[in-house]
Amino acid sequence: MTASPTEAPATAAAYVYGVVAAEAIPPIERQGVADARVRAIAEGSVAALVSGLPPGELRIRRRDLLSHLHVLEDAFAEGTVVPCAFGMVLSSEEAVRSEFLEPRHDELAGLLRRLDGHAQLNLRVAYAEDVVLQEIVAGDPTIAQLREQTRGLSEEAGYSMRMRLGELVAAALAAVREGDGQMILERLAPKAADIVVDDPGEDVLKASFLVAGKDAEAFDREIERVAEEQAPRLRIDVVGPLPPSAFATLEQGAWDS
């Protein structure tokens, strides 16, 4: 292992990237957050990937965010990793042991077992808006009529009608969005071990899927099928396989703030 106690003084704060099995510590060649060397601190059957952090205020740069991700990706390429959220810092390397690895040992070992052989795939589904808006106009006589009425009017003259039209369209869009989001979740759920659904904002669906290696192909094929069936109205973006950060949660792991 690349552990090298001389890299940073023992008093330095420790930035934590994630947790791996102590018996399978991946070599991390790249520099971590604040350009520090990444190494492992083992405790029992688990080990934390950490790097030293200089004292004082740290100005986070874009490259630090990417470093965090890339360290996790490197570890993930070698085996199983339980990702930490960006920005997790303990006061010292000793604290990584005494405040994190020791008290959470069994829970972390359990997460490592659960995530073993799995990858995260992030899905974002958006409408080709024009196609869906056409469906909405075609399917709702009131909307179609309002559309005709407001088309030739100036912005001032047609303001209230236009507001009404927009309101109806927004409601119709929300309804189809929910239906399509649900449909996609139902199609993919049988191929996934777990799902975390995020707020899609203006998109149709934003979700992370935990997929076992043996199901990866079937999952991918199902996405392809959905994409083909739904073209051209839906656009699907798939990112992954990623380290399973969305599924790395401890019991008391919720954000306080």
Place this chain on the structure above:
Amino acid sequence: MAVAQRGTGSNYLQRAPSPSGLADVLSVILDKGIVIDAFVRISVIGIELITIDARIVIASVDTYLRFAEAVNRLDLTESGGMGLEDLKGDGNGTKRKAQGAIEGAKEKLTPNRDKESEKSRS
């Protein structure tokens, strides 16, 4: 972000091994992953994270007007399958402003957010 063109279904599916945009990177690493109380969280002030992470809030009035404009802009003489390419042909840039606002919503996750917001309101 690449816009899917008309064509086979596969054009409507985009794959990437790793998140590329900063917003996507953040969605993987910022509020996901283990966290315990003992941790000190690095202050993320200093990078434009605050605005990047923020939801895109558009007042509902703006949203309604935007949808109204988007619907009015549709050319229904072509029944279905009208893609972005068809719109490009109409030569009227202002009519597509709403479209730009929608596409821009994602791009707003970049540090240019303020500028973009102004544009979509104008």
